[in-house]
Amino acid sequence: MAWLRAPDRSRIDADLTWLAAGGRHLLTWLDADYPALLREAGTAPAALFVDGDASSLWLPQIAVVGARSATAGGLANARSFASHLAAAGLVVTSGLADGVDAAAHAAALDAGRATIAVMGTGPDLVYPRRQAALAERIRGRGALVSEFPPGVPARPDHFPRRNRIIAGLPLGVLVVEAGVQSGSLITARLAGEQGREVFALPGSIHNPLARGCHQLIRQGARLVETADEIVEELAPLARALGDRLRARLAEPLQAATAEPPDGATAAHDAEYVKVLAALGYDPVSLDELASRTGLGVAALSSMLLLLELEGEVSNSGGGRYQRR
Template identity: 40%
Template sequence: MAGTDAWLILNAAGLSVMRQNLLLDVFGEAETILGCSDAQLLAVEGITAHHLARLRNACESFDVEAAQAAMQAAGVHLCSRGSAGYPRLLADTDGAPPVLFVQGSLTADDAQAVAVVGTRKCTAYGRQVARRLSSELSRRGFCIVSGLAEGIDAEAHLGAIESGGRTIAVMASGPDITFPGSHRGLREQIAGSGAVVTEYPFGSPPLRERFPERNRVISGLSLGTVVVEAPARSGALITARLAGEQGRGVFAVPGPVDSPASRGCHALIKDGAQLVEVAEDIVEGLGIMLDAVPVRVQRDRPVAELSGEERTIVEALSFEPKHVDAIVGATGIALPAVNAALMLLEMKGLVRRFPGNSYVKIS
């Protein structure tokens, strides 16, 4: 039996990751496990007749050829525990997935990674900070890891992509299911500039219990986890807890003191997470010195390059969306001139337009 075939069968047998790893610790390879006698398998502590039956049933009924065809059609390859391409940081964690289905590519440089996570229902402030931090970290050579979800995750991936950096998305579904479906385009962008990975076989839906499992992979792939925005109950807090248990860095971005969307971050900071205002806080917290010189981005453009009206408008904006009518009221500049200036400021990368003709400042 070919090595990849054996890994596919082991993955499809329905054994927990813990029990798969028990067997791998004893026998080393999936192919060896499947070739063992019943007595050899049952001699492993924690393996029962029930688990043996699952393995034997998978050997007899799993359609390996169909799985291989599905992988080829989806542009997905399998990366197994112990192989040269398996992420080193993830391999060092307890409960590392025996296999990863990978769309795109994983490289050795991805070991210099930071997870950027947070709530799906984020504020404009959270969106801006997530994209800015991810962009700045990417320009310093970090791979950005997140979960392909709406909100903070999406902004983290986009920040890396827009900066020409690498990003990895970890899914809680099989390789053939993109969740949310609206992120199919984003997924393809990520695969083109990094990788989309999952431990779940084809056909696996994004069940609720799979998201905490997915989160351990996000933190396990990363040197540290940054929670940008999270309410008191958020999956991002699980990722932060797992990062701490894995011996990785835990960081959190503070928000407005009265913002429910930041209560989880404030709790993390109270519990000892490192407070983050800029990317350098993360770099220093990880104790990593980079040789690469950060690239200046457009928001560092000297104020002198702005016209008087542009400068006035930028000063009137904040990280919360402000409608164009409110900008007119705050600046006293006529609406046509405000619209023209906002268009130029957006082209310069200094403001961002939101639905409803509202704008925020990009710090």
């Protein structure tokens, strides 16, 4: 390629200047921190620009997508499902668009949890601009992610490329409300091709924004009526991803590098014992637990999810946990 033989030095310098600011990262295919599930997708980008907590890309995620011009009922469903899924320990991932995307991001943040926005622009440009305040909230508790370098504006062909990342990062995709020509159906199709779980909410036969969901259900997507159905379906997959995260964190956490013996659980691991001791039997927030243990919020979120799946910990709501 010509640009590799004669790279634009000014563009490279501009990217390096952007990356020099705190909380900004460039994850390449060769980095150990490149998100595991996305790496396995056949069309994963060679690199990701991340503004915010890059470690959140390793946490178990659920993509919540849908129509930009969603109905009031669709927006209410997006908020309700995203809030419950976030409280259950899943990071809500979406595309920062108007409608369902924005409602899902905001609900996760309001629940005190991280959310990931995949962008069709460079990580420094918010599209649509009216979501700038929401993007700032996501940057502070989650991550803005893009395969496009800083300064790249929105273009129509960028959004299908963005959708393949939305489909590749999470364990599954929930389509809340979508027409038959919706980009959300592209995301769902890509997710299915990558072996992800696809969920869809049914709606009125008189609602044109329910027809895309009905089409997905006819094609094999799981019809869901409650967030608990999604959590139950994804729990084993989240546990498996959590095991991979534990292995990834083993060195910085000074955890044992050997595989646990058959029948061992997370609660037997030294770092998990440390978390349980700091947790106690009264509800405590994730931030307070991070202060007590010295562990990062991203690592704690994954560890707590595993402990919850093993029956050692309960989520008391509002981002607070306690021992059973």
